[in-house]
Amino acid sequence: MSTVSAPSRRWRVGRRSDVARRDVSLRRRVPVWVLTLVVTLVALAWVYPFAWMVSASLKDQLEVFSAGLDLIPKVAQWENYRRAWSDAGFGTYMVNTIIVTLGTVVIVVVRCAMAGYVLARYKFIGHKTMLLVLVGTLFVPAGYTIIPVVEITQRLGLLNSLTGMVIALSGGGQVASILLYLGYFRGIPRELEEAAIIDGAGFFTVFFRVMLPLAGPVTATVVVLTFLNTWNAFLLPLVFTFSRPDLRTLSVGMQAFLGQNSVDWSGMAAAATISIVPIVLLFLFLQRYFFDGIAGAIKS
Incomplete structure (x- = not known):
């Protein structure tokens, strides 16, 4: 009524x-x-x-x-493209960037989806405080955390490696991704989880087989955002490749065109075009899911 x-x-x-x-x-x-x-x-x-x-x-x-x-x-x-790809080493940088980006995307999607699911479905002591802390980290510049991140990675023996770069890039707050999942999971009826639990499904079974597949649009959104941020990341990859130029990513490798007294503008433009093509293709392929995910999270 x-x-x-x-x-x-x-x-x-x-x-x-x-x-x-x-x-x-x-x-x-x-x-x-x-x-x-x-x-x-x-x-x-x-x-x-x-x-x-x-x-x-x-x-x-x-x-x-x-x-x-x-x-x-x-x-x-x-x-110009041949010079950028071969002479400047962008073929190697492309492979490094793909490895780092894909590894970071997988970790961020799983971690943020689980965090958003728990915050959306479970109430516990400090629930609201945790949300406030997460939102508060949005205002912390990335440069403030570079020193502790490098220190921790160095103690783990992963400083000059692609693995360490993936862990460092995926270990950030990713608050926006968590909030997207949180908003989307809140709008899913609880009857779906209850039916799976009655059938004997545990937490991970419910999450990976029921909830995560339903969050496909949000996952596409998070994939695009994380892919874009990681692909264009400069500060952390720069620090992690000081002593290992062979591990440079595309954004760091762009410095190869900056000479002491001159700049190879045409070569740099070719390198920038090469680096932006994968991002454009990914967005064109996932654009419908990208907008659906943002709309669904905001609506919820």
Whole structure:
């Protein structure tokens, strides 16, 4: 039985009608072609730097500056990509980055999903305090934690290794990912868990076979966010590869184009294009799940 009074319902209906009328009047005042033009200009301004980067990767060193904002190279210099991949060692850096990123994504997804599930489904002493502490860590700069992270990793004997880099990158708070899982799991009916428990399923069985598969959209969101952050991470990989240049990731390896007296801009543009392609492909493949996951967590 509804507990909302008739005046309250009429007020809500009237408010929605007012909003609809304002939207219609706005569309009448602003023609569709004007809105389309504005959105197109904003999109071009957003995309242009990426298009210029790809264009610069196909130009020689002099044309990068002489051509100005022109996007069409006179002669495509594919040699820039060969130089970036082989001479600058980006083939090795790509393999290192893939290993570190995939390892970090797997650990972060499992850890954040379990943390979000426990915080969403179980009440215990200090539950709210833990949530406040997690949210509070969002305001702590990453540079403040670099020294203890390196110290702990060094004592474990993992400082100059890809394994240590994965542990360091996946050991952060990842508060946003935990909160996404928390919000999503709160919206799942408890009857699903209860049915699995009646069938004899334990905690891990319920989590891995029931709850985690249902959180597919959130998992896709966390995968994209973690992949992006890890792929572009610079500070920790830089510290972990001071004495092991062969373990550099793409973001750290970009420094190979910075000379003492000059910068190889065309080679750097080619390297940047190579490094951004996997991120674009991943987002295009998971974009529907990415937006569904964020919408589902916020709605819950």
